[in-house]
Structure formats: structure tokens, C-alpha cells
Amino acid sequence: MDEHDLCRLEMRAFFGYDSPSNALISKVAIDPSRSPFMKERLEIVWTAHDWADLLAQAEEFVSHSTFKVTCMNDIALNDTAKIHHPERRAMEREIGEKIEGEADLDNPAVNFGILSLNGRWYFGILQVSEPxxxxxxxxxxxxxxxxxxxxxxxxxxxxxxxxxxxxxxxxxxxxxxxxxxxxxxxxxxxxxxxxxxxxxxxxxxxxxxxxxxxxxxxxxxxxxxxxxxxxxxxxxxxxxxxxxxxxxxxxxxxxxxxxxxxxxxxxxxxxxxxxxxxxxxxxxxxxxxxxxxxxxxxx
The missing domain is CATH 3.40.50.150 (Vaccinia Virus protein VP39)
Structure with missing residues (x-):
């Protein structure tokens, strides 16, 4: 089914505008499980100019719950190219080692996401859509x-x-x-x-x-x-x-x-x-x- 236009209409209803790309930044918080078109949502905790800056900020971050880190760049987003699987896993480990707290890859209490988008890095709480x-x-x-x-x-x-x-x-x-x-x-x-x-x-x-x-x-x-x-x-x-x-x-x-x-x-x-x-x-x-x-x- 061709539902591209329906997706955009729903996006305008939620956020007041739509995006020609497959990523959107907004202050409006929508549970991604509400939409048949949303894959995930990142609640941003901090942003960074580059990878080194992201690592430096991770060293100052404390997680009071068990956690897992997921790199969200498994597809191309806007003009940002996909990051391939081995590199994503390496990035996840590197960030996870900097965060003070207990990592749990199988049953974490919180899932953190890292995302490269349009020349900036983002770190936050990742919520994956349930269909x-x-x-x-x-x-x-x-x-x-x-x-x-x-x-x-x-x-x-x-x-x-x-x-x-x-x-x-x-x-x-x-x-x-x-x-x-x-x-x-x-x-x-x-x-x-x-x-x-x-x-x-x-x-x-x-x-x-x-x-x-x-x-x-x-x-x-x-x-x-x-x-x-x-x-x-x-x-x-x-x-x-x-x-x-x-x-x-x-x-x-x-x-x-x-x-x-x-x-x-x-x-x-x-x-x-x-x-x-x-x-x-x-x-x-x-x-x-x-x-x-x-x-x-x-x-």
C-alpha cells in the first residue's frame, strides 16, 4: 500500500509540519507506538559537535539504572549515511564503557540511543515503537x-x-x-x-x-x-x-x-x-x- 502521503498527513497532525526526510526534530513528544509509521523516538539528553565531544560528555554521565546503548544509524537519515553494523557495535561499546553504571545488554531498565544527524551527535533515551x-x-x-x-x-x-x-x-x-x-x-x-x-x-x-x-x-x-x-x-x-x-x-x-x-x-x-x-x-x-x-x- 502506498501510504507516503498518509504518513505525512499524520506527521502534520502530530507536529504541525512534515519533513521530506525520514527524521524529524520536534519539541512535541509523541509515543512512537501510536503511529504505524514511526520506528523510534530519541528523547535528547545532550548533543555534541563530534564523536570526541560525545565521549567526553559520556564520561560525566551517571546511569542509576541498568542500561544498554544503541546506535540508531542503521539506515541513511537525511544526508547522513548509514553506519555499518561492526562500526555501530564498536561505538556502542565505547560509549557504554564511558558511562558510570551497570550495562545490561539482555534486559536493561533503560535503553540509551546515540545518533549522528546532519553533522551533530545526539545522546538520549531511546523508545522503540511497538506495532x-x-x-x-x-x-x-x-x-x-x-x-x-x-x-x-x-x-x-x-x-x-x-x-x-x-x-x-x-x-x-x-x-x-x-x-x-x-x-x-x-x-x-x-x-x-x-x-x-x-x-x-x-x-x-x-x-x-x-x-x-x-x-x-x-x-x-x-x-x-x-x-x-x-x-x-x-x-x-x-x-x-x-x-x-x-x-x-x-x-x-x-x-x-x-x-x-x-x-x-x-x-x-x-x-x-x-x-x-x-x-x-x-x-x-x-x-x-x-x-x-x-x-x-x-x-
């Missing part, structure tokens, strides 16, 4: 037209990049693919659908992964609570029988109950979204072969 979304691929209840867990997780992040104090809704939640991803990241999201069978399946999927979450049967028109964000994977295929008027009604009700909307759609609906009272502020296309979904961020 939690992969565990959600095998749900007890599936739906043939549901979003992939990877795309669903990105949509939840785009809609609610910073969850604290934010309430969200998926009013056409189907089997709960977005809902599972959102709830697994601590996003306060509720689900809703007009189909009682998929509502039941959505509840069972949440329970299967040990997640709490409310799923209500009923149309979006019956929602009386307001939310900070909504996600709508616009219903499609031969079994939904939804009309253009029905789509517009969903969008108008989304405008009524939420200040932000993320829409996934297989057909253009810019005019319809504007007619509903939203303005499209960002967008991308997620592709899988010849199949395309437009992802629209609306406010």
Missing part, C-alpha cells in the same frame, strides 16, 4: 470493506493527535476498526452505527482486546452530545444503499455535533463537505493498488 496495530488485525468479527488497522490508526491520530481533554465520535463505526485503534491509544472515542449486528460485532471486538468503549445503535441524526472531533469512513458498496442525500445528511449532522471532522471517502465530495458547512484544511490519498481513499481533514 500494536498489527495485533488488532485478527479481530473475531471482520467486515470486508473496513479500513485496514494501519489506516484506521492513522485516522485516529489525525483526528485526535493530542488526546488529553478531547472527546471524539465515530458515528458510522461499522465493526469498530477505528474505535479499537482509538481506544487502544487512550483516545476518548465513542462509536455508533445504524446496523445492530455490526454494533454487536464492534462491542465484541473491543472486548476481545480488553478495551472499554461505548457503541450505540442509531443514526448520527439522533446524537445530541457535542464532540471535539469526528471520524467518518463514508459508507459505500452495494450493501449500504446510501444516496448522495444520505451522505450530505451525515456530513451536516457531523457539522452539528463536532468542530473537526476527518472523512475517508472513495469518491470526491469537496462540494458536499463545503455545503455541509465544513472547510477542508488538509488532505491526502491513501492507495492500495488501484483502490484509492481520499482522507480529508475538515474544520
Amino acid at each position: 500494536i496495530w498489527r495485533y488488532h488485525m485478527q479481530k473475531p468479527h471482520m467486515y470486508s470493506t473496513a479500513l485496514s488497522t494501519r489506516v484506521a490508526r492513522a485516522l485516529a491520530n489525525i483526528a485526535v493527535p493530542h488526546p488529553e481533554g478531547v472527546r471524539a465520535i465515530d458515528p458510522c463505526c461499522g465493526i469498530g476498526t477505528v474505535l479499537v485503534e482509538a481506544r487502544s491509544m487512550g483516545i476518548d472515542m465513542v462509536g455508533r452505527d445504524i446496523n445492530p449486528l455490526v454494533c454487536l460485532g464492534s462491542r465484541k471486538n473491543l472486548a476481545h482486546f480488553g478495551l472499554d468503549g461505548e457503541v450505540v445503535k442509531g443514526p448520527i441524526a439522533e446524537v445530541t452530545t457535542t464532540y471535539d472531533a469526528a471520524i467518518i469512513d463514508m459508507p459505500y458498496n452495494l450493501f449500504t444503499h446510501i444516496t448522495a442525500e444520505g451522505q450530505l445528511d451525515i456530513l451536516k449532522n457531523a457539522r452539528r455535533i463536532s468542530s473537526k471532522l476527518v472523512v475517508a471517502t472513495i469518491e470526491p465530495m469537496d462540494d458536499m463537505i463545503e455545503e455541509a458547512g465544513f472547510q477542508i484544511v488538509d488532505r491526502c490519498v491513501a492507495k492500495k493498488g488501484t483502490f484509492e481513499r481520499q482522507i480529508l481533514v475538515c474544520k
Whole structure:
């Protein structure tokens, strides 16, 4: 699947801008396990002009927990070339020997990272992403037209990049693919659908992964609570029988109950979204072969 643009859209939601390269420096702290696209995060403790400077600072550093050192330059980053395996291991040992504390390569309490990037060295606490979304691929209840867990997780992040104090809704939640991803990241999201069978399946999927979450049967028109964000994977295929008027009604009700909307759609609906009272502020296309979904961020 070609998800380069979706990755960049999620990056803009998290950090306020994206990067043309595969590394980004920001003061915004995001758990890398939230994103299906992030590999790791380095919480910088100090920077150095060169390797000798990095070693000198390591001599003054004390680790009060068992530790391991990992060199993160296993791929090319920006204009910084990859450092090959033997050299990385030698660097890790050299830094580890300078740090005061107990090294533990098998089960360290903390993993320190060292990184060469754009002519500077960085040392910090390394957090490696865990692909939690992969565990959600095998749900007890599936739906043939549901979003992939990877795309669903990105949509939840785009809609609610910073969850604290934010309430969200998926009013056409189907089997709960977005809902599972959102709830697994601590996003306060509720689900809703007009189909009682998929509502039941959505509840069972949440329970299967040990997640709490409310799923209500009923149309979006019956929602009386307001939310900070909504996600709508616009219903499609031969079994939904939804009309253009029905789509517009969903969008108008989304405008009524939420200040932000993320829409996934297989057909253009810019005019319809504007007619509903939203303005499209960002967008991308997620592709899988010849199949395309437009992802629209609306406010």
C-alpha cells in the first residue's frame, strides 16, 4: 500500500509540519507506538559537535539504572549515511564503557540511543515503537470493506493527535476498526452505527482486546452530545444503499455535533463537505493498488 502521503498527513497532525526526510526534530513528544509509521523516538539528553565531544560528555554521565546503548544509524537519515553494523557495535561499546553504571545488554531498565544527524551527535533515551496495530488485525468479527488497522490508526491520530481533554465520535463505526485503534491509544472515542449486528460485532471486538468503549445503535441524526472531533469512513458498496442525500445528511449532522471532522471517502465530495458547512484544511490519498481513499481533514 502506498501510504507516503498518509504518513505525512499524520506527521502534520502530530507536529504541525512534515519533513521530506525520514527524521524529524520536534519539541512535541509523541509515543512512537501510536503511529504505524514511526520506528523510534530519541528523547535528547545532550548533543555534541563530534564523536570526541560525545565521549567526553559520556564520561560525566551517571546511569542509576541498568542500561544498554544503541546506535540508531542503521539506515541513511537525511544526508547522513548509514553506519555499518561492526562500526555501530564498536561505538556502542565505547560509549557504554564511558558511562558510570551497570550495562545490561539482555534486559536493561533503560535503553540509551546515540545518533549522528546532519553533522551533530545526539545522546538520549531511546523508545522503540511497538506495532500494536498489527495485533488488532485478527479481530473475531471482520467486515470486508473496513479500513485496514494501519489506516484506521492513522485516522485516529489525525483526528485526535493530542488526546488529553478531547472527546471524539465515530458515528458510522461499522465493526469498530477505528474505535479499537482509538481506544487502544487512550483516545476518548465513542462509536455508533445504524446496523445492530455490526454494533454487536464492534462491542465484541473491543472486548476481545480488553478495551472499554461505548457503541450505540442509531443514526448520527439522533446524537445530541457535542464532540471535539469526528471520524467518518463514508459508507459505500452495494450493501449500504446510501444516496448522495444520505451522505450530505451525515456530513451536516457531523457539522452539528463536532468542530473537526476527518472523512475517508472513495469518491470526491469537496462540494458536499463545503455545503455541509465544513472547510477542508488538509488532505491526502491513501492507495492500495488501484483502490484509492481520499482522507480529508475538515474544520
